[in-house]
Amino acid sequence: xxxxxxxxxxxxxxxxxxxxxxxxxxxxxxxxxxxxxxxxxxxxxxxxxxxxxxxxxxxxxxxxxxxxxxxxxxxxxxxxxxxxxxxxxxxxxxxxxxxxxxxxxxxxxxxxxxxxxxxxxxxxxxxxxxxxxxxxxxxxxxxxxxxxxxxxxxxxxxxxxxxxxxxxxxxxxxxxxxxxxxxxxxxxxxxxxxxxxxxxxxxxxxxxxxxxxxxxxxxxxxxxxxxxxxxxxxxxxxxxxxxxxxxxxxxxxxxxxxxxxxxxxxxxxxxxxxxxxxxxxxx
Numbered sequence: 001x002x003x004x005x006x007x008x009x010x011x012x013x014x015x016x017x018x019x020x021x022x023x024x025x026x027x028x029x030x031x032x033x034x035x036x037x038x039x040x041x042x043x044x045x046x047x048x049x050x051x052x053x054x055x056x057x058x059x060x061x062x063x064x065x066x067x068x069x070x071x072x073x074x075x076x077x078x079x080x081x082x083x084x085x086x087x088x089x090x091x092x093x094x095x096x097x098x099x100x101x102x103x104x105x106x107x108x109x110x111x112x113x114x115x116x117x118x119x120x121x122x123x124x125x126x127x128x129x130x131x132x133x134x135x136x137x138x139x140x141x142x143x144x145x146x147x148x149x150x151x152x153x154x155x156x157x158x159x160x161x162x163x164x165x166x167x168x169x170x171x172x173x174x175x176x177x178x179x180x181x182x183x184x185x186x187x188x189x190x191x192x193x194x195x196x197x198x199x200x201x202x203x204x205x206x207x208x209x210x211x212x213x214x215x216x217x218x219x220x221x222x223x224x225x226x227x228x229x230x231x232x233x234x235x236x237x238x239x240x241x242x243x244x245x246x247x248x249x250x251x252x253x254x255x256x257x258x259x260x261x262x263x264x265x266x267x268x269x270x271x272x273x274x275x276x277x278x279x280x281x282x283x
Contacts, residue, residue, distance in 0.1 A: 030112040031061070033105045034270055037082045039119035040091040046118065048103055056108045061085050062215040062241055064104045064179075067095065067120075071166055071179045074241055076215070079107070091120055099121050107216050110238070137168040148176070152248045153193040161186015161237070168174055169197075175245040182239040189232040192244075198229065199246035210245040 033050035040046055048063065056079075065073040072094040077085045084103075095101065098121045106113045140147040145154040146167050157164065162182035170177055176197050178187065199207040206229075211220050213235055223230045235243060 012126045017100045031107050031114045033103060035103060035118050037118065039121065041120075042092040042122050044091045046091055047086065048089060048105075049084070050105055050114065051084045052112075053083070054108070055079060055081075055083050059215060061105050061106055061107045061245075062212075063087055064240060066091060066104065067097070067099055071240070072096075072101070073167070074177055074179055075167070075171060076170065076175075076177065076212075076243060077105075089163060091119055092122065093121070095120050097106075102162050104240075105151040109216055112215050141165075141167075148196050148250065151193075151196050152169055153195050155193070155196060156191035158189045159186065161235070162188075162239075169249045170243075173243075174247055174249045175243050176249060178242040178244070180235065180239060180242060182235055182237055184237045185235070186194075186237075187232055187234045188242065189230065190226050191230045192200060193228055194226075196250055197244060197246050198248045200248070201228060207247060212241075212243040212245070213239050214241055227233050 004147065030053045031050060033048065036047040038048070050061070052061070056253045060076040062076055063073075063075045063184055064071055073089050075087060077087050079085045084106050095182055099119070102115055102117045104113065104115045139149070141164055145156055146164055147154055148167060149169060155167070159180070161184040164178060165181050166179035168177050169175070174197075177193075178188070178190075196206055199209050204262075206224055209220070209222070209229070210220050211231070211233055213233070218233065218235075220234075221232045231244070235242065
């Protein structure tokens with residue numbers, strides 16, 4: 001009788017312990033995210049805040065805002081030493097319709113993910129006097145090229161296993177952020193004009209790009225020329241963002257703007273010198 005009771009007790013303990021074991025591959029509580037309100041009107045500021053459990057030095061949090069799988073905003077957020085992060089998103093702009101929007105953040109690996117949601121009503125207006133920010137100009141995507149805000153040069157591309165749904169430059173990070181819909185494992189080949197994105201060292205020679213897929217560094221193949229850099233990146237099914245980081249991205253303070261500024265400065269100096277000469281008394 002005691003033997004049967006002992007066997008029953010051990011079996012019950014095993015069942016309970018199995019039920020309490022987290023699913024494999026899930027990072028329980030590894031990252032949390034929230035918004036300051038549950039609903040927003042056109043022009044209001046959406047404050048996104050969160051915290052990571054484990055800090056990966058140099059690895060940003062990837063932030064995506066989407067509606068019915070259509071990505072309307074994406075960004076890379078620096079995590080502070082206190083393991084916290086925050087970002088501001090303006091309601092409206094690329095948010096074309098009222099409804100429920102999902103905020104998704106990942107950090108380090110794809111299983112370190114958290115989501116929250118909010119409601120957006122485009123018809124109510126701000127009601128707070130908040131001035132909406134200018135929305136990012138949408139990329140024009142064809143079967144072979146994609147445009148970049150601030151440049152007349154086009155990026156050529158070939159993709160398998162998915163499609164490109166958006167591309168924006170991040171001037172602060174000197175990078176291009178590409179939003180993709182990866183239905184299966186595939187690859188993306190980009191022919192990037194150096195006028196759009198480049199990476200150079202102190203001797204003006206080529207330096208390596210730094211490529212992230214959903215916040216995780218990956219390897220890639222590259223062929224360079226004097227005008228373009230052609231890179232091929234393999235991505236897994238379900239991938240959403242690819243960020244290519246260099247040392248320069250448009251729009252920045254270009255050569256023509258620098259020449260205009262130089263001419264203006266020289267003109268000011270010349271006028272000032274002439275003015276000083278005109279007031280010097282002649283004997």
